[in-house]
Amino acid sequence: MKFDLHPLQHRALDMLRASLASGKRRPMLQAPTGFGKTVISAAIVEGALRKDNPVLFVVPFLSLVDQTVEKFAEQGIESVGVMQGYHPQTDAKQPVQVASVQTLMRRSLPKAGIVLIDEAHRWFDFYGKWMAMPEWADVPFVGLSATPWAKGLGKHYDDLLVPTSTKELIAEGWLSPFKVFAPSHPDLSKVRTVAGDYHEGELSEAMSNPILIADTVSTWLQLGEDRPTLCFAVDRAHARKLSDEFEAAGVPTGYVDMNTPPEERAAIGERLRNGQIKVICNVYTLTTGVDWDIRCIILNRPTKSEILFTQIIGRGLRTAEGKTECLVLDHSDTTLRLGFVDDIHHDRLDDGKRQSGKRTKREKATPLPQECKACSCLKPAGIHKCPSCGFAPERQSRIEEQQGELIQIKGGKKARKEATPHSPQEVYSMLIWIQQDRDYNQNFAKAKFMERYGNWPVGLKHEPLAPDAVFLNWLKSRQIAYAKRKQKDAKHAA
Ligand SMILES: [Zn+2]
Incomplete structure (x- = not known):
């Protein structure tokens, strides 16, 4: 041999x-x-x-x-x-x-x-x-x-x-591990199923909801850590909308579909590799980004097809120098519906009688993942404490005594911000740096800290630290969320 x-x-x-x-x-x-x-x-x-x-x-x-x-x-x-x-x-x-x-x-x-x-x-x-x-x-x-x-x-x-299996290949280091967040849940109640998967036109319309599009961008700013990212859209119009929203938030973004000529596709891949662009919005094609070093997948293309789902996530599972895991931001509820890709398993071929998208009795033996109520990370069923943020469900809200002051640690969406790599001291110090640098109100750092952690920066040192890209992206995502809320409030008031 x-x-x-x-x-x-x-x-x-x-x-x-x-x-x-x-x-x-x-x-x-x-x-x-x-x-x-x-x-x-x-x-x-x-x-x-x-x-x-x-x-x-x-x-x-x-x-x-x-x-x-x-x-x-x-x-x-x-x-x-x-x-x-x-x-x-x-x-x-x-x-x-x-x-x-x-x-x-x-x-x-x-x-x-x-x-x-x-x-x-x-x-x-x-x-x-x-x-x-x-x-x-x-x-x-x-x-x-x-x-x-x-x-x-x-x-x-x-x-x-x-x-x-994919599980074995991950365990043996052939493929990269992955972590899934389900930051938003689209309303697909009006989308019909045709030939085993969602009707593309109706799906595109449902997924083009402006709040969903804005949330996709702000979530990436918050959790994406500037990773080279491949964002999957329903169709070309939807991919364009996502790409425009990323650009509007100041994130250099590329766009690829099946009509993109091979040379242009290669050039876009090269720009992703050298960091000139961060995100590529695309409509799934067999050959998109097969050799690219992708470290974050944004899934905005809901599907009932295990094949399509597995191939999309597979784009992010290639191993690479310095890559510890692939981040999956699933805005499509697909992981919640079909399970983690490495749990999808069939030990016999389909005989044509099975309904697509339905799990057989055997497959139901692997229970579907559950969403952490605090950080929206998807955890395997039966795992109590969130492996990402540490949140354990029975403690929805607890009061801890710390250094003589009562600090409330809130459950709910707020704790989601803890899913970034900084310690509270680092976050506070970077906020102080920004407060001084931008000449903000003297309560800015404290207020932002409270917004993020649900408690005041008690006992932390008051010293500035230059913020990094991850932190700046998080801050930007908060400002975008704030602007969207104001827009909505203004509409309601009108
Ligand atoms: Zn969590």
């Missing part, structure tokens, strides 16, 4: 070998994002070539053909021909042929000893007809997917191989 495979990847190949040896001919291999699907595919291809079996590798879009050829070349697999129009790499004599499903539908099928179907959760009826042809009955078709949960796959594939 010329590939340096990790034991977990070996496990995947062993499972595949065992499945084929047991007589299965249509196995589906689940390879989560970050598991090295390319290396595993390359190892399967190499194994087939050693036995003189020609390989046909099928991708669901034309745009993935070149990427696949490039990735195979990186793995040292050069004997590749491309089936696609007048592609320069057209060479029917090569033992590995890469083709899009669209091309195959229009052509006569080449001979193959094994067929690999990439992104196999994307189903085409053509596959069903092809798999059912008698001359292909003995040829293995191996589906590859991070999310092989599409409706009806079990009618065509005969085995589901799950060599690892």
Whole structure:
């Protein structure tokens, strides 16, 4: 074996070998994002070539053909021909042929000893007809997917191989851990469900609610810590609104959708990498930001699809130098509805009878997350004390005696501000610095401290400290919230 495979990847190949040896001919291999699907595919291809079996590798879009050829070349697999129009790499004599499903539908099928179907959760009826042809009955078709949960796959594939899970990959350090906050709850009561997911137009309208848009920006300012961020919107109009709101708050923001040309997409990615922009608003496409170092995901695209949800969050789970976790700001209630992405698990393929978005009895065994009432962090069911802010539900409001004074620690939304990395002393000192620097009223620091913690800065040292970006963003978010409230009050008064 010329590939340096990790034991977990070996496990995947062993499972595949065992499945084929047991007589299965249509196995589906689940390879989560970050598991090295390319290396595993390359190892399967190499194994087939050693036995003189020609390989046909099928991708669901034309745009993935070149990427696949490039990735195979990186793995040292050069004997590749491309089936696609007048592609320069057209060479029917090569033992590995890469083709899009669209091309195959229009052509006569080449001979193959094994067929690999990439992104196999994307189903085409053509596959069903092809798999059912008698001359292909003995040829293995191996589906590859991070999310092989599409409706009806079990009618065509005969085995589901799950060599690892997102949970295991996080525990082993292959993927980044993540933390989810649910800062707002959209009203989707008037949004219809069509073909298993929300009606896009109605969803876009519901999610374009100005308060929701403003809250998205102020939450990011407050919790986002200036992280490189990918914000998922429903459609282009919605993405534009989010992007405009970020820009209006002084956050340099980029925008990407499926019509963004590859060169421009690369340039936007580069600007994110070097810090010229902080947030990229986008509408989900298969290839958006696959290689970007994303440390915060803003989810403003509610979905009932576990596939879409898992792929979106997956954009933030790549590990990187200095990255300890991915922050997920879920304004869509999707995590509350579908569970944490690393809890989504199926041990068999869908036979077409299951209703989408409904959890089966087995899956309900993993209870849904619960929201911390204090900081809106989502915690696993059954965890009492919030791992993010330390809030424990039975103490809604408690009074503590501290240095001879009564200090009330309030529950409710106020404690949410504690979810930033500063100590109360640091916060107070930075407020003093700003008070002096901007020549604010002498009560400014104390009042802001009270607003944030629900108590006065008793016993803290009165010395200034230069504020950092995280703190300034928090302060800005408070000012935006204040301005919005005033606007609303003015409207009511009018
Ligand atoms: Zn909390």
